Amino acid sequence: MxxxxxxxxxxxxxxxxxxxxxxxxxxxxxxxxxxxxxxxxxxxxxxxxxxxxxxxxxxxxxxxxxxxxxxxxxxxxxxxxxxxxxxxxxxxxxxxxxxxxxGKPFELHAERPRPLLIGGGVGMPPVLFVAESLSENPDYKPFVILGSEVPFPFKPIPSKILIPGIPDGIIASMPLLDDWEIPSRLATLQGFAGCYEGYVTDLARQWLNALDDESLHQVEIFSCGPHPMLETVASLAAEYNLPCQISLEEFMACGVGGCAGCVVEVETKSGLAMKRVCVDGPVFDAKQVFPS
Missing domain, CATH: 2.40.30.10 (Translation factors)
Known part of the structure; x- marks a missing residue:
């Protein structure tokens, strides 16, 4: 084989x-x-x-x-x-x-049925793909946070779905996610109407703080976006002792593992190693990429 x-x-x-x-x-x-x-x-x-x-x-x-x-x-x-x-x-x-x-995709775990999906900029697509894959699965209760510093590539709408822990007035959501009955909220520093004024991780922290212990232990974070955002997401996951998978964005030449032009340093059981984002990733355990 x-x-x-x-x-x-x-x-x-x-x-x-x-x-x-x-x-x-x-x-x-x-x-x-x-x-x-x-x-x-x-x-x-x-x-x-x-x-x-x-x-x-x-x-x-x-x-x-x-x-x-x-x-x-x-x-x-x-x-x-x-x-x-x-x-x-x-x-x-x-x-x-x-x-x-x-590439290696995200991996869902039944013992963590509350996925927190965080996407930033053109890092939104992978988490939206995860969300849609769960839209008809009643065993999972995802929450999606999307961030952008340019207008979102959709017209935000006031969400019909209430979310404990989210401040009053933060109601902007992605229409498609509302259609799938998946709660979502938007974050930005640009003052867009109905959006959280701040970083996606700040909004995520407010949601996490509103969960009871049992619910918190059911959370796993999935994220894609700019490198600084992913590093902050990894720190947030470590702060709450939550598993976290991140999808890396990297320049590539061949895209199928032959040229090794997209390697990143990751922590493995055997120590530091160079892994190819294209086929060893793009999804990695956040602790491997950003060891604490």
Whole structure:
């Protein structure tokens, strides 16, 4: 048996652009028809996308949603460099070469049925994927916190779901999550209406402090976002003695473990080791990446 199980679950597809929506802050949501990727994708996995025909070096972009039945895959990305700016110019009906799904996904644990999902910026997609995977599972009671310093890539709405521990007036939520009956709140330093004025971890702390001991012991944190945010999330998890999984964002060349261009230093049972974000991750135990 192969000791590289990912080899048989990564596909290269010429994916048709079904929708390509622009949002403030140079943010885009791209929906591609990629049935093989959709069928194998799990929360936390990503795809390596060729941004333009004459731009051979691909870009890793996290998977936000999939429809196995209809074969589409959604990506949220921000146009920040030459490659993603070229990608933002691609039109409906064009095809894009994608390779995926890639990477070690998040792992849920039945003994921790209260997942706290924290996403920042373009780190929102993996936690949204986790949330949707739980939307029809009554055994889990997730709570989602999303943060952004540019307008969110959706129109926030006042949530219909009350959440103990959340300050009065903090009612802005993601419409899709409300539709799934999953409680969510938004955090920012930009003064957006209905949002918590502060960091995602500050809002998370208020929620955690409102839990009784039994509920607190049912929490596991799942997070993706900028490196400083993840470091603070890891510290928060350590403060409350909670397990925490984080999805790292890193520059990549090959995306399948061959070039070792995306390695990070992690703590293992045998000491410090260099791990590849693309195939050893992108999801890691927070304690491995940010040992206390």
């Amino acid at each position: 192969s000791n590289k199980p990912h080899r048989d679950t990564i596909f290269v597809e010429e994916a048709e652009i079904l929708t390509h929506e622009a949002y403030q802050g140079d943010q885009f949501i791209l929906r591609l028809l990629a049935p093989q990727c959709a069928a194998q994708a799990k929360p936390g996995s990503f795809a390596h996308i060729q941004c333009a025909p004459l731009k051979p070096l691909r870009r890793p972009i996290s998977i936000m949603r999939v429809s196995v039945d209809l074969g589409w895959v959604d990506f949220l990305y921000k146009a920040v460099g030459k490659g993603t700016r070229l990608l933002s110019q691609r039109k409906l009906g064009e095809t894009i070469s994608i390779m995926g799904p890639i």
